[in-house]
Amino acid sequence: MSLNLINKKNIYGVSVTPDIGIEVAQIDYEKGILLNYLSKPFEFDTKMQNTSFDLDIFKEVLHDALLEIGAPQGSEIILTLPTAIFNVKDWPASMDTAQIINNIEDEIAENPLFQNEMDEPIYDWKTMPNSTIQFNKIVYTALNKSLVTEIAIQIQDLKYKLVAIDTSLNACLNALIYSNRVEVDRDTVWVMLVVENNCCRIVTMQGRIYVDCIEEKINIGKVLEDAENYDVVVNAVRSILKNTPSSMLYVLSKTDLISAKILADKLQYKSQIVHMEANMYASEPLLELAPSIAPEAGKLVSLDVVGAAIRKDYGDNSVAQFNMFNKLLGDIYTSQVPPVFKGIELSIENMLKYGIAIAIVLFVAAFSMLFIINKAMVNQDAKLQKINEDIAAIDKFLEENKDISSNKFSEPDEIKSGLIENKHIYSYYTIVGTEIPKKLWLTSLDIGQHITITGQADNLESVYSFYRNIKDYNPSSEIKLQKLGLAGKSIGNKEFSEIEGDTPDTDSILTSLNADFYEFRISDIAESAKKPEKTESNDNLPNNLEPIEE
Numbered sequence: 353m354s355l356n357l358i359n360k361k362n363i364y365g366v367s368v369t370p371d372i373g374i375e376v377a378q379i380d381y382e383k384g385i386l387l388n389y390l391s392k393p394f395e396f397d398t399k400m401q402n403t404s405f406d407l408d409i410f411k412e413v414l415h416d417a418l419l420e421i422g423a424p425q426g427s428e429i430i431l432t433l434p435t436a437i438f439n440v441k442d443w444p445a446s447m448d449t450a451q452i453i454n455n456i457e458d459e460i461a462e463n464p465l466f467q468n469e470m471d472e473p474i475y476d477w478k479t480m481p482n483s484t485i486q487f488n489k490i491v492y493t494a495l496n497k498s499l500v501t502e503i504a505i506q507i508q509d510l511k512y513k514l515v516a517i518d519t520s521l522n523a524c525l526n527a528l529i530y531s532n533r534v535e536v537d538r539d540t541v542w543v544m545l546v547v548e549n550n551c552c553r554i555v556t557m558q559g560r561i562y563v564d565c566i567e568e569k570i571n572i573g574k575v576l577e578d579a580e581n582y583d584v585v586v587n588a589v590r591s592i593l594k595n596t597p598s599s600m601l602y603v604l605s606k607t608d609l610i611s612a613k614i615l616a617d618k619l620q621y622k623s624q625i626v627h628m629e630a631n632m633y634a635s636e637p638l639l640e641l642a643p644s645i646a647p648e649a650g651k652l653v654s655l656d657v658v659g660a661a662i663r664k665d666y667g668d669n670s671v672a673q674f675n676m677f678n679k680l681l682g683d684i685y686t687s688q689v690p691p692v693f694k695g696i697e698l699s700i701e702n703m704l705k706y707g708i709a710i711a712i713v714l715f716v717a718a719f720s721m722l723f724i725i726n727k728a729m730v731n732q733d734a735k736l737q738k739i740n741e742d743i744a745a746i747d748k749f750l751e752e753n754k755d756i757s758s759n760k761f762s763e764p765d766e767i768k769s770g771l772i773e774n775k776h777i778y779s780y781y782t783i784v785g786t787e788i789p790k791k792l793w794l795t796s797l798d799i800g801q802h803i804t805i806t807g808q809a810d811n812l813e814s815v816y817s818f819y820r821n822i823k824d825y826n827p828s829s830e831i832k833l834q835k836l837g838l839a840g841k842s843i844g845n846k847e848f849s850e851i852e853g854d855t856p857d858t859d860s861i862l863t864s865l866n867a868d869f870y871e872f873r874i875s876d877i878a879e880s881a882k883k884p885e886k887t888e889s890n891d892n893l894p895n896n897l898e899p900i901e902e
């Protein structure tokens with residue numbers, strides 16, 4: 353049974369791989385598991401990558417492979433093709449995009465693969481992040497345009513969606529890093545030697561970034577002895593490796609004619625040499641396999657098809673996502689690629705995704721509005737209930753007092769009643785208003801159930817006289833002279849009812865204490881606070897004025 357239902361995305365990597373044929377794979381990117389894999393034999397001339405395909409056979413084999421693996425029509429296809437041209441160039445940073453494109457096209461035109469006018473190239477290029485102020489490091493790759501166009505048309509005819517076409521060299525590098533076959537820090541410089549049936553590529557890397565790429569054509573084959581094939585490779589790369597120092601040499605063989613382990617033993621390099629078999633000599637699968645895939649079949653899985661299958665999810669980890677399926681193809685590209693609006697691809701998948709997102713937002717907004725409206729209605733109901741309760745209380749009051757008439761109200765009687773009930777208060781107001789001695793003024797007056805009067809005077813006689821006038825009005829009251837002292841220098845909380853002894857000399861007191869007036873408080877509210885100890889102010893008063901007890 354096909355495992356494509358396990359993966360939420362119908363994304364399939366397809367590769368045209370030397371010595372294998374056409375591969376189709378599906379990968380669980382997050383878990384690193386090969387979910388589905390199938391390979392079909394497909395013969396092509398690796399020495400003529402730009403025109404090597406019999407397109408009719410290619411379409412037939414690809415169709416059979418996709419049907420057999422269970423890829424539903426409409427699935428996304430990412431294709432890896434053998435590398436034809438792959439170059440790294442340092443060009444002046446002052447060059448604009450148009451000048452860079454002109455340089456790329458001029459260099460491609462000089463390549464023997466595109467000497468024929470019928471062989472128009474399709475290319476893609478990227479600027480590397482390790483560019484400098486003086487130079488931009490440009491990486492570009494190219495394939496035959498007519499080949500790519502026909503492949504795109506065939507995939508469209510098969511009712512599948514072509515998303516990207518990458519070059520095998522870049523796909524291999526991505527697969528190596530993804531499968532943890534090579535781990536390097538971003539600042540580490542290392543060299544990857546890739547051996548194929550017709551060439552060797554020495555790729556200098558800084559972490560995951562391309563620094564340089566040198567291609568050496570080789571002529572190896574089954575007609576030669578093994579030793580001769582290895583000598584051809586060693587002789588082709590010896591001088592290049594000698595002049596390309598790094599912290600590590602990674603030997604990768606993609607041809608069944610060369611074992612990476614044997615080749616690594618024959619090479620001389622100043623740094624560590626690591627090898628990997630990407631051919632029939634592989635001893636273990638590249639990734640963890642799903643139960644339906646046999647271990648022997650898993651060993652055949654190429655780096656090319658793994659790089660294709662992970663491409664869409666691997667984008668954030670790659671510094672060079674090449675795509676030969678681009679605008680240079682013209683109508684065939686624009687007819688298959690959805691329009692873009694403000695940076696958003698208007699594909700069916702995206703439209704569905706954004707449609708669901710908008711629906712969720714609208715649902716949440718509607719639910720929030722309903723919640724707010726419901727809460728407001730509850731608050732209004734509470735306010736209405738309170739109003740009804742107030743109306744009921746008023747109706748009850750009116751019912752209980754319906755017999756009361758304004759004719760029963762007598763203004764003179766109410767005034768007389770008020771005067772009788774508040775006679776005590778009115779009398780005190782009268783005394784305060786008529787019995788204030790000269791050179792005495794009040795600062796506060798509280799007349800009600802209790803009496804509290806505070807004020808100031810410039811002599812003691814006025815204070816005593818005012819207190820006696822109030823006390824004489826109601827001798828039985830509890831009113832007392834509770835405080836008497838110079839302003840800012842209180843005599844203390846002492847109760848006075850009468851004065852004994854000689855009357856102090858006001859002028860001499862004020863002069864001796866350098867004060868302008870006295871402060872007093874008369875009240876019938878008993879003080880509970882503890883009487884203060886004698887202060888310096890008390891000692892300065894003549895005869896140390898003492899409270900007079902009743």
